[in-house]
Amino acid sequence: MSSLLLLNGSPRGTRSNSMKMLTRVGEGWVHGGGDEPEVLHLALEQDRTRAVEAFGAADTVVLGMPLYADSMPGLVMGFIETLAPYVGREGNPRFGFLVQSGFPEALHSRPLERYLAKLATRLGCEYAGTIVRPGGEALQVMPDRANKKLWESLREVGKSLHVGGEFDSLVLSRIAGKERLSPTMVRVMSLASKAPVTEFYWNGLLKKNGAWGKRFDAPYASA
Ligand SMILES: Cc1cc2nc3c(=O)[nH]c(=O)nc-3n(C[C@H](O)[C@H](O)[C@H](O)COP(=O)(O)O)c2cc1C
Known part of the structure; x- marks a missing residue:
């Protein structure tokens, strides 16, 4: 139970907020004793092709994305459709997600979170949970050292994913912060x-x- 595939679903690719966050999840996974994760960017055509095959071979997959129009980027939807051959397959990976949004309230991402939980179940994957983080665009302008607490929390959920097979729910609510602003x-x-x-x-x-x-x-x- 130690291979992890990190899929970055941001059209921004390597310089995205999604990738900054996935990187810390991967660090926590390794810290918990897991192998170095494979990272693929769905914005790159060659990675998209590889991702379908890599999904079938991984023990655990975390798919990260920005919230687009209260849902997912088209790129991610296209990728999800390529997973049809895995529906109900024996030995599917454990599946977890990361959704981060521009607006500063977690509740915007909750409908997508519910869809992703259903998706994992429909594929026949064990669902590992969804990391929801509002206010993600700030990561483009803030220096990395200003986000130490967030990075640490993401490492914690990465570690719990390896050790316990799912994201730690207490840390998830810390990462999500406010559901709704006053x-x-x-x-x-x-x-x-x-x-x-x-x-x-x-x-x-x-x-x-x-x-x-x-x-x-x-x-x-x-x-
Ligand atoms: C086309 C588009 C649609 C977006 N729609 C939403 C939205 O509905 N709600 C929201 O909170 N943020 C929205 N955002 C903001 C992104 O979710 C946010 O900037 C995110 O941090 C970008 O992450 P990335 O760097 O990983 O792509 C949208 C951004 C774009 C470009």
């Missing part, structure tokens, strides 16, 4: 979202991705 915090966040520094970050992303000129496009609006 009305005061909602007002504070709403003001903060209009601050020039926040706009600077998102405008920078629009420009970097060549989308600045299209930011007011409304392709489905009636003419």
Whole structure:
């Protein structure tokens, strides 16, 4: 019971928040006595092909992803569809997940978490749990040393996955933080979202991705 496959479902690939978090889960797994994990990025075509085969050979798989439109990126959905041949197969891996979102409330990720638990059961995999982490986009701008507590908690769940076969539920709730912000915090966040520094970050992303000129496009609006 010691091989771990880490699947990164972020379209951002290696520099994603999902990967930063999966890396710490893998470190905890190794610390608990597991083998060095294999890491595959679903955004890379060759890794996607390899991932289907690697899924069948692994003892444990953790699939990490960002929350996209309250669900999963299309890339992840496409990968899940390629797992159809594994439905009900004897010897399927234990299956755990990581969902991290931009919004700072864990409850946005709960419907996807419920779907993922069902997915594992329908495949005939033992379900190892889902790590939910809100406010994940902050990892792009914060220095790694500012996130020591989060990294430590992720290592803890990685270790518990190896030692006990599932993510430790107490640590999962610590990682998830607030399910819902208080009305005061909602007002504070709403003001903060209009601050020039926040706009600077998102405008920078629009420009970097060549989308600045299209930011007011409304392709489905009636003419
Ligand atoms: C197309 C798109 C859709 C998104 N939808 C949501 C969403 O519905 N809820 C949310 O909280 N964050 C949403 N986000 C924010 C991402 O979940 C967040 O920035 C995440 O940390 C990105 O992780 P990554 O670096 O691993 O890709 C969305 C981001 C993109 C690009």
